[in-house]
Amino acid sequence: MLWPLTAQRNPDGQLVIGGIALTALADHFGTPLYVFDETTVRHQARRFRRAFETAYPRSRVVYAGKAYLSPAIAALLLEEGVGLDVVSGGELYAGLQAGIPASAMTFHGNNKSEQELREAIDAGIGLIAVDNEREIDLLSALLAGRRATVRVLLRLNPGVEAHTHVKIRTGVLDSKFGLPIQTGVAETAVAQILATPGLDLVGYHAHIGSQLFEVAAYEETIRVVLDFAASMWHTHGVVPHVLSPGGGFGIAYEEGGEEAPIEEWAASMAAAVRSGCEERGLSLPELVVEPGRSIIGAAGVALYRVGAVKDIPGVRRYVSVDGGMADNIRPTLYGARYAATIANRPGEGPEAIVTVAGKFCESGDLLLSDASLPPLDTADLLALPACGAYTLSMASNYNLAPRPAAVLVNNGRARLIRRRERYEDVLAMDILPGQDADTLVADATEIAALAHFDAT
Ligand code: LLP
8 A cells, every 4th residue: 555545536636535635735734734544544553453363362553653643643543442652751741642541552762761761650651661771770760669560571682684774673683772682681681670679571572673574584583582581481480471573564655665464464473473482381472563654654645835846957857845854854864765646636748757856955855866757847736655654753843944734634524633833833942032031051050050940
């Protein structure tokens, strides 16, 4: 699936999603605009749940909010029985604001702060995926004198190489995530957790990367993790109740692009867990998967308006749009390739090779390099599919650009789920000249006296 399930052309040749022409949405909400199709979000959530429940009844799906944490969408996912994986105090807060029970959340991250851990414990977090020894120390201090018990998974670095972009690979030994099994550090951490009152080690987690297309890497990860689990059971008596192989299901970004077959992978992962547990005499754990991109990616379409068109004869034609790397950093950061179509008219005609550039002051701000597109004119609307994941969630205010609005469409209705930022929003955190009397700090003594600023 490249486009949302409801995408079609109306009799005027305009692209319609969720029963609404993108032209109408652009006129009403402006551009750049991120359009999310409710049908597709719910469909993917149901697909994941059904696939895993069929293959492995004791399974749970949690959405990796880093892909795009809109409280409105998180709430929809909860209705579909999907929990939430958060990686920061901010995401935890957003999940709680969305009405997600903390018990349905898993807290990830390789450098959780004391404050974030405290917030998670106070909220009653369902699971913390412990990443390192310092985190165990922090949890130990936070739990001292409390009666709370926190359920934790240990994040393992399984030493498995997944074939994906080097920047989104996490399972190799040389990674900042998790504790390596092969160096013995993971076992030390198990002992440390067991010796910490208030921590309940319920199982293990390993996320090997994102945008993956080979289930064999998961099967190997499951084997490696179960080997470790069996060894910890024998030496420390730890029964693994939960096993989480992370997220990472790849999606299509271009026409005919490959996508991970969710149902097949669910069956393969389930088989690997079953046979792996049987071979090692372990009882079957709960299986927790954490898809992000594969739930929200195809549901989101980015909509831009074409501005300047520049021909450099014999070299290149640049078509500039009103967004770019500030709302979608992926082409610049990973060399990610996208598709595009004209949304306001049929957009037929002989195709030519053009480069679709963003509007930011950076030569690398190119959304589509060497794309084959029909002729584009100023004021045309360009729609890019598969833009739901890791776009708005990684957006910046580079060049002090207000970040785009997001709408959720369904059955001919559009709901604004994030309003467009205004110039005032962009400057909201700046202390303007003349307003800085309270923030001037002359020396260290004054800094101490000004400590109350932290709390305000
Ligand atoms: N679980 C953990 C522990 C993760 O670190 C991640 C993603 C996921 C689940 C979800 O993975 P997904 O199903 O979305 O592949 N910004 C990059 C992707 C970074 C992925 C970070 N971790 C990109 O745009 O490709």
